[in-house]
Amino acid sequence: MIYTNVRLIFYCLALLGLCVYSALAGPQQITTVRAVQENSAWFHGRELRLNSQIRISQLLDDGFVIEQRRAKMHVRTLEKQGLTNMQNSLQVGDFVSLRGRWHSDGYLLLEDLHIQKIRLGRISLSSLTVLGLLVLFLYNTRLLKNA
């Protein structure tokens, strides 16, 4: 019994350690809109990959404006890259992930764009699956006995 408790405590502490380390070090691993704007000169000419909670805030003639946690960024597109058609299907509020090159003049030149158009569909389907499995397992009371 004592060994079981020791193992339990060990697993819990190890998991907690991983989670705390991730929470502390993780945010430094990604580029945020705010970080780019605060260090604009340093990021000039660098390739940026933005994919965490990026939403379309405004559509413009030469591109669009993205928003991430109240920080906004102007994104310009190039017609020759074939992004115009994709840009036309954009709507304000769409979640996107994108790759581009930052210019210290205050805009990101778009190189790749992914619109998460059916994000809600994926979330709904996944939620229904989890709910279905939960019902199935609760119904099947032999789960633990006959594992």
Next chain:
Amino acid sequence: MPDLLSHVAIAYGAQRCSGRRLSTPWVLIGTIIPDVLSRPFNILFPSVSWFFMPFHTPAGLLLLSALISEFVPASTRRLVVLSLVSGAFLHLFLDLFQKHTGGGYYLFFPFSWNKFEFGLVSPEASLYLFPIWLSVGIYLALRWSLLNQTFPKTPSF
């Protein structure tokens, strides 16, 4: 992340092919755990999502599987760990085939922050295949119910 229905369908198929060496319920639990414990926070509470990120990494899932197995009888503990880890790792393996604009997955966390993925299909691809999953599911369910029907025995002469 392919949707969880695709994950569950593939895990179920793989488990059946494994010749019942693993426990189906625990394989299915293992295959949904990575998304259930990390994605809701990405969507609803992005500010705390990094705290739950380890549950979508091999190291975190190994520890979690070991932790969960402590709550089952000792005689089935090994089977439960194997099933959970198999389901969870199958989930991670399938996720690797996706192509993300922002990179990939932290497979070697906490030892490395390098992202990795094969980058072959769009994350939405699995949802476009939903009608196929549904058709296969209905076919298997019908086949299973037909096979399990009790037919009257042929009278012997």
